[in-house]
Amino acid sequence: MTEATTPLPTILVIDDEIRSLESLARILNEDFDVRTAATIGEASSVLENEWVQVVLCDQRMPEQTGVEFLKSVRTRWPDVIRMIVSGYTDAHDIIDGINEAGIFQYITKPWHPENLILTLKTACRLYALQRENELLAIELKMSPSGARQKVSDRRDKLRKDYDFDDGIVRGKDSPMNAVCDTLKQVAPYDVPVLLSGASGTGKELAARALHYGSLRWNKPFVVENCGALPDELLESELFGHKRGAFTGAVEDHMGLFERANGGSVFLDEIGEVSPAFQVKLLRVLQEGEIRPIGSTRTRKVDVRVIAATNRDLEEEVRAGRFRADLYYRLAGMVIRIPDLKDRRSDIPVLARALLTRAVGQLGKQVTGFSQEALDCMKSYGWPGNVREMQNEIQQMLVLGPEGRELGADLLSRHILRADPADLDGQDDEAIAGVEGTLKDRIEMLESRIIRETLIRNRWNKSRAARELGLSRVGLRSKLERYGLENVKPLPATRRTAGVPG
Structure with missing residues (x-):
């Protein structure tokens, strides 16, 4: 009598680049029952006729983006685990994918075969867990005592x-x-x-x-x-x-x-x-x-x-x-x-908790935040409160270096321009309502722009001066005027993407 074998989980890979599609299929065939599609139409046909557990879709497709297609998959086949693979790291696409298409993972090119296989196996386990939950509801009717204990747990x-x-x-x-x-x-x-x-x-x-x-x-x-x-x-x-x-x-x-x-x-x-x-x-x-x-x-x-x-x-x-x-x-x-602006002491603790959640969602490991990044977060007013902070941290994680610390240079510019001494976390537009002469208000805005530029450039004064169109002497003069001349630059960290505006 031969031993029964467990069928491999079925995954659908979608990519309009045939070579990429063939490469993925070749790598994944040993661990999964792979179906491929080069168009959105072919992908829909597979989903209508096959029992697919996981969809891995390229973001840049000719008919529509991968996120847009996976939104429709979420509506028609909500149990299917949805994943995106892309060579582009557009933070807005990623956040939209997580929030609107319910995407489990966003995988960037070039991907490592072992990591990709591990992520897909995790997705298949999640699908199996969903099925187990559905069976639990049936079990509750058939075997009340055992099922009720599971529900209670x-x-x-x-x-x-x-x-x-x-x-x-x-x-x-x-x-x-x-x-x-x-x-x-x-x-x-x-x-x-x-x-x-x-x-x-x-x-x-x-x-x-x-x-x-x-x-x-x-x-x-x-x-x-x-x-x-x-x-x-x-x-x-x-x-x-x-x-x-x-x-x-x-x-x-x-x-x-x-x-x-x-x-x-x-x-x-x-x-x-x-x-x-x-x-x-x-x-x-x-x-x-x-x-x-x-x-x-x-x-x-x-x-x-x-x-x-x-x-x-x-x-x-x-x-x-x-x-x-x-x-x-x-x-x-x-x-x-x-409001979050009235909970300044909570911001570092909350930011770390939100980062832990984002790491779990995106599967990208980092070592935490730099102290400078946390200080900048505490200086900002967060008009969108915890939800705004959650989106900002997701964006930092996407753009930050793998396995490294997330620095202040990854924060959006309007957050970097918040004044550390301003407990209201006023943004640039709010300065217009501050009392004082026109000169005072302009200098307040100028000091914020200089500080934000220095942070993004890791306090490299030569690069900051070039970006601002100032000479080094001119920049030094302004640093002295605004009390920024004694700030020590942090150790350099490698940037992997541009800073969002």
């Missing part, structure tokens, strides 16, 4: 990941400590919570911490961005609909309130909903029941509502744009999440 891990102390990254003396203490106190009590704060401050993370710190932690947590959908679609998403209720309703749809029964619903950007929808939401919160669109029957639901807004809802109530009765239904407790 995974929920325990989630609870730890979103713990108030470990899940919300902050420094020792952070302003977030008081916020986390409040969240911890409120979490066990079944009262609605309104989280306020600017976009990107981490309101959803706080909402998850509330849920996993509550008595509902082992029940569902669902999220809806209320500002992203028109009223009819939002009503359908939250409350569900019956087949035929409107054009496109081809089957019954269970709303998020019903899916979250026993758990928590997080309504993000609640301040964006229309007055008409406010009435419908108020009725649900008052009665504790929903009625799907097209249905004549109501259904009882038991959920805890956590809402978030970047607006001043009290001012919106006074202005008549938000219903007072709905506001008081949502605002059982109001907790404000501070």
Whole structure:
């Protein structure tokens, strides 16, 4: 009797350069069942007819970019693991790929065969894990006790990941400590919570911490961005609909309130909903029941509502744009999440945590940040808060040298121009609003431009002077005027790409 062999995982390689396609297929054939395509049309045909686990697509294709194609793959075949290979390191393409196309890895040319095979094997394991999760749902019905224990174990891990102390990254003396203490106190009590704060401050993370710190932690947590959908679609998403209720309703749809029964619903950007929808939401919160669109029957639901807004809802109530009765239904407790500019001490800790996450996503190893880079980050105001910092760090990682330290020269120019002594982290445009003479304001801007240029050039005064169109004597004079003459240059590190503007 012969021993059964495990079939090789199937991968699809897409590249319009035939030699490159043949080279990839030759290298990968031993470890994978390789399918190849030289056009987007051929690739779509393979996906429609084959059981593909991983797609490896070249970024520069004649019909459309690899990221654009993988966006459509994500929609049609969401389980397929998506990867890009490219000789170009456009940071915006990479960030778009991660955020919009759900790309698992971005591989740059020239690639090393062993590293490429290892990355593809990791992707295949991820695909197998997804399939295992799907089978777990079936197993729950067939073998309740064992499956429930697995689900319980995974929920325990989630609870730890979103713990108030470990899940919300902050420094020792952070302003977030008081916020986390409040969240911890409120979490066990079944009262609605309104989280306020600017976009990107981490309101959803706080909402998850509330849920996993509550008595509902082992029940569902669902999220809806209320500002992203028109009223009819939002009503359908939250409350569900019956087949035929409107054009496109081809089957019954269970709303998020019903899916979250026993758990928590997080309504993000609640301040964006229309007055008409406010009435419908108020009725649900008052009665504790929903009625799907097209249905004549109501259904009882038991959920805890956590809402978030970047607006001043009290001012919106006074202005008549938000219903007072709905506001008081949502605002059982109001907790404000501070801006990142008010959490200066958190920035180094948060930056390192975001870098660790980015390294895991992109698979590129570095040794951390230089102290100068962290100092520049602390000087900047971060108007986009944590989300802006996340994108900036992804960009630094993409452009930085493999296995080396990420220096300040990799930061965007507007961040380098932030004044270390300016606690508001004003950008260049904000200088126009600063009090003082025209000469004072121009000198403030000039000092920032000189400092930014020096950092990008690793404090090489000759290169900085040439870029600024100054003589060395002229630059030295300005350094003395602005107190920059005693700053010591950092040890040089190799740059692998240009600095973003």
